Amino acid sequence: MTATGTRRTPGTTTTTDSPEDAWAVALSSRPPLRDHSSMAFLARDPERGFRANPAPAFGTRSRELIRFTCAGREFVLRQTIIGPGGQSGWHYHDGTLFVLVTGGPLYHPGTDCVPVTKRPWRIFREPSGSAHAHLARNPGARPVRLTVLYLNPAGSPLSRTVPTPPCAQGDTAR
Numbered sequence: 001m002t003a004t005g006t007r008r009t010p011g012t013t014t015t016t017d018s019p020e021d022a023w024a025v026a027l028s029s030r031p032p033l034r035d036h037s038s039m040a041f042l043a044r045d046p047e048r049g050f051r052a053n054p055a056p057a058f059g060t061r062s063r064e065l066i067r068f069t070c071a072g073r074e075f076v077l078r079q080t081i082i083g084p085g086g087q088s089g090w091h092y093h094d095g096t097l098f099v100l101v102t103g104g105p106l107y108h109p110g111t112d113c114v115p116v117t118k119r120p121w122r123i124f125r126e127p128s129g130s131a132h133a134h135l136a137r138n139p140g141a142r143p144v145r146l147t148v149l150y151l152n153p154a155g156s157p158l159s160r161t162v163p164t165p166p167c168a169q170g171d172t173a174r
Helices: 019-028
Strands: 006-009 012-015 058-070 073-087 096-102 122-126 144-153
Touching: none
Parallel strands: none
Antiparallel strands: 006 012, 058 073, 073 144, 096 122, 096 144
16 A cells, blocks of 8 residues: 555555545455454453353352463463452362462461461462362452462363361351
């Protein structure tokens, strides 16, 4: 396209009256973009790809940003939002996780129910295995955002549910 608004392609010439018309002609002749509708984070989606997490979690939603397998390990990068009062339910992971907390503090006790709070803008490591079962809960009034890198054995679920420990029985705040 030249500055005068003339578009030349092999065998044709289109002249337009204004630069706006020139852009319209140029854009109308472009091939269509590839369909990215299967990629939730690129699709027009009011939830921006976030979906509610399955029970026992409540008040939480997540989206997966990337997943690939290499050398028998599955690498998953996922974002999770825990709404005020929301929680993950008691669970553990087969692999190691690295978690960045943003938005507000995260209540994160183990099965001994010792209170542990992870502060915003901190990264922490979650070890693998049932000995490291825990709960992730948002006690605050603002959503807590987690960006999590899972390093799991290939084919493992992202988490495994465990029963609520005796020290947390009957305590809905835990």
